[in-house]
Amino acid sequence: MYSSNSSTSERPQGSADVPVGEDRTRDRVLATVLEDGPISAAELGKSLQLTPAAVRRHLDALTERGLIEVKSMARQATGAGRPARRYVVSQGGQERLGDDYLPIAVEALRDLETYAGKEAVDAFVARRFEPMEKRYSQELEGIESLEDRAEKIAELLSADGFVGYTREAGLTGQLAMNQAITPSMRAAMAAVQLCQGHCPVLGLAKEFPQFCEHETGMFSRLLGVDVRRLSTLATGGHVCTTHIPLGRFQQANPGEKRVRVKSTRQEKLR
DSSP states (O other), X not given: OOTTTSGGXXXXXXXXXXXXXXXXXXXXXXXXXXXXXXXXXXXXXXXXXXXXXXXXXXXXXXXXXXXXXXXXXXOTTTSOSSOEEEEEEOHHHHHHXXXXXXXXXXXXXXXXXXXXXXHHHHHHHHHHHHHHHHHHHHHTTTOOOHHHHHHHHHHHHHHTXXXXXXXXXXXXXXXXXXXXXXXXXXXXXXXXXXXXXXXXXXXXXXXXXXXXXXXXXXXXXXXXXXXXXXXOGGGTOSSEEEEEESSSBOOOOTTSOOOBOOBTTBOOOO
């Protein structure tokens, strides 16, 4: 996925003499930044078993080519001291990870909007997600836990090129140690985040937000709860993040009694 359209396929002038093994390692560094970013140089070295000098060499090369960039982030432990330097795939890097279709696709949607209106574009995007939602829904059959459903969606997204993964949310850091927060409050605040490190249709989503809107709606229906989009690659985020509350009521049809979604962190309400 990475080497076909990423760093090794667009070598800058003067890089022809870079050994094949070096190029492959650089692809691994880019892939790890894509999947785990924001990530520090030390974390990269540990993950890929590279020396600090090797990590720095690859990071400098990828930064120089505009594929990754540095994010300065406050240290979580104390919030003091110099900001930690972490790496993420840049907007330019995201767009270069497979964009051969982009000019024609964007032009086609522009024409559709011009001659048939925004409603036609919205209908087109909705139809695009229908087979994806049907396929995901079938894969989710029999999975009751909300966390497990989110994890399965992340797995399916990765198979489709979105580099999906989940991470725990809710109470963290010093707030999690606050004794004033009761168990029921902790259960209500429990959450998981569904993340996407890459977007195969980024160029389209940047101009047509309907792609992000329909994808968010699909996640909500697949999970059976109201979800909230915290960030998107299309609007400048380093990752698409969807917040999934574990303490909210499950969506229900009109007239039906609402129940909480079964979660491994809390008992289902009877």
